[in-house]
Amino acid sequence: MRTRIVDAIMEVLKENGSLTYKEVYKKIIEKDLYQFGARKPENVVNGEIRCHCEGIDFPSASPVKYFKVVGTRGKDNLYALKDDKSPEVKMPPKNTIEDDMVPEEKIDLTYLFYKSSLKKAILEHIMDCDPGFFENLVVKLLLEMGYGADKLSGEVVGKPHDHGIDGIIYEDRLGLSKIYIQAKRYDAKNTVGSAELQAFCGALEGVQKGVFITTSTFTREACKYVDRLWEKSIKLIDGDLLAELMIKYGIGLEKVQTYTVYKINEDFYQ
Numbered sequence: 704m705r706t707r708i709v710d711a712i713m714e715v716l717k718e719n720g721s722l723t724y725k726e727v728y729k730k731i732i733e734k735d736l737y738q739f740g741a742r743k744p745e746n747v748v749n750g751e752i753r754c755h756c757e758g759i760d761f762p763s764a765s766p767v768k769y770f771k772v773v774g775t776r777g778k779d780n781l782y783a784l785k786d787d788k789s790p791e792v793k794m795p796p797k798n799t800i801e802d803d804m805v806p807e808e809k810i811d812l813t814y815l816f817y818k819s820s821l822k823k824a825i826l827e828h829i830m831d832c833d834p835g836f837f838e839n840l841v842v843k844l845l846l847e848m849g850y851g852a853d854k855l856s857g858e859v860v861g862k863p864h865d866h867g868i869d870g871i872i873y874e875d876r877l878g879l880s881k882i883y884i885q886a887k888r889y890d891a892k893n894t895v896g897s898a899e900l901q902a903f904c905g906a907l908e909g910v911q912k913g914v915f916i917t918t919s920t921f922t923r924e925a926c927k928y929v930d931r932l933w934e935k936s937i938k939l940i941d942g943d944l945l946a947e948l949m950i951k952y953g954i955g956l957e958k959v960q961t962y963t964v965y966k967i968n969e970d971f972y973q
Contacts, residue, residue: 711736723779724749761811763966822946889919
């Protein structure tokens, strides 16, 4: 009899190839490989497989992977050992099969969906505000991220003839080292091209660092232009990353509820 569920699962899959988690459980019982104490032992087997399965990641999943999904049988996934050499069955589109998901996966998937909706709402609110608000926002965000000598080491300088500079972050108290900021509050369809990046780079007179922030996206040519720069360093923040950073640093948000996800400490029950 095996002392770990995962060892029993591995032995069954080694002898039988690909199986569903329900079939794995039945084989474990037939061979008396593990003594279950849980009320729903099938779910325990499923959870162990999912936690150690390649391509399946959630907060409580194990970094050590023993298994892989190789296809489906009915509504259930087929699992095999990670190093199994048998031909893989063509997989259905991602996230079409959720019956095998453990609760932690469903929570994580729901959170990702919620986060995507929140990002969209953040960008919509930014677009409803005036350009001056956006310029103040990006300066505040960079200061919250730890750039600048202190929380007061940033200012908005955007004016009609600002030469493309909307904000400045002072990295030291004497202002000897600066980061220039350009902020473009664009509609999602209005992308930022290489010409605007070239103009911004030209405005960095005597300054080596710049951050270009937009609510839309950057064209491939714009990204390539920045990658080729060697005398100056310009970082690009598009709308998706902007919303992501605002969530991470709590800018313009109120915390409503926090949920803690737990996992069983197997060592405690030995």
